[in-house]
Amino acid sequence: MTLQPITTSTSYTADRAWLAALHGTDSTETITLDMSKLTAGTHTAASTDSTQPYSRVLSGVPVGKITASGLYGAFDPTAADGRQNLAGHVFAEALFAPGSPKVPAALLWHGVVVAAKVPGGIDPTKVTPSVTGPQIRYV
Numbered sequence: 001m002t003l004q005p006i007t008t009s010t011s012y013t014a015d016r017a018w019l020a021a022l023h024g025t026d027s028t029e030t031i032t033l034d035m036s037k038l039t040a041g042t043h044t045a046a047s048t049d050s051t052q053p054y055s056r057v058l059s060g061v062p063v064g065k066i067t068a069s070g071l072y073g074a075f076d077p078t079a080a081d082g083r084q085n086l087a088g089h090v091f092a093e094a095l096f097a098p099g100s101p102k103v104p105a106a107l108l109w110h111g112v113v114v115a116a117k118v119p120g121g122i123d124p125t126k127v128t129p130s131v132t133g134p135q136i137r138y139v
Contacts, residue, residue, distance in 0.1 A: 014093045017117045018060035020139050024111030028091045031107045033057060034066060035100060037073020037083065042120045046098075054095040057103060058119040061090040071102065077126040086127045088134045089113060109134040 019025070038044055043061045047054055062075035064083035076083045088109035096103040115124050115138040124138035 014059045016059050018089070018114050018119070019108075020112040020114045024108060024135075025091065027110060028106040028108055029088075031063070031065075031072045031087075031105055032070075033063070033090070033094070033103045033105050034069060034071035034073045035096065035103055037066065037071075039074065039120070043074050044096075054097055057090055057094040057096065057105060059090060059093045060113075060117070060119045062118060062120070062122045063087050063090060063107070072105075072107070074120065075122065075127075077123070084128075085130070086134055086136065088136065089118070108136075110136070112137045112139060114139055 035044075038057065038061070040046070044055055044057050047056075063072040064075045064079070064085050065072055065087045067082035072087060073081075073083050075086050078084065088107045089111075091106040091108040094103050094105040113122075113136055115122055122138070127136070127138075
C-alpha cells in the first residue's frame with residue numbers, strides 16, 4: 001500500500017466592516033474567551049468548508065471580562081458577572097474546534113468602531129464610559 005499525503009489550504013478574509021479606523025489596531029491584547037458566553041450564529045460562525053473543520057469567533061464581537069473566571073464573554077449590559085462592562089472588541093477572527101470551552105483571541109481596547117456593523121449589535125448608550133477601561137469611540 002502506498003500513502004499519498006495531500007495538503008490543502010484555506011484562507012479567510014476577516015470582515016472588519018465594524019472597524020472605522022486603524023487607530024489602536026497596533027496595540028491589541030491577548031485574551032481568552034469563554035465559549036459558553038457566546039451565541040452561535042451571532043458571535044460565532046460554523047464552518048461551511050468541508051476541508052476546514054474549525055468554526056470561528058467573528059471579528060468585532062464586543063466582550064466584557066467575567067469577574068469570577070477572568071475569561072471574556074459577549075458584552076451584555078444586563079449581566080451581573082462582569083460582562084456588563086465593555087472590555088473591547090474581538091479584533092481578529094479566532095478559529096476553534098467545535099466543543100472548545102476556551103479560545104484565545106486578540107482584544108481591540110482602543111479605537112473607532114462603526115456601531116451599526118458590530119456582530120450581534122451594540123448600543124453605545126449602554127456602554128459605561130471609563131477612564132481606566134477601554135477607549136472605544138462609536139460612530
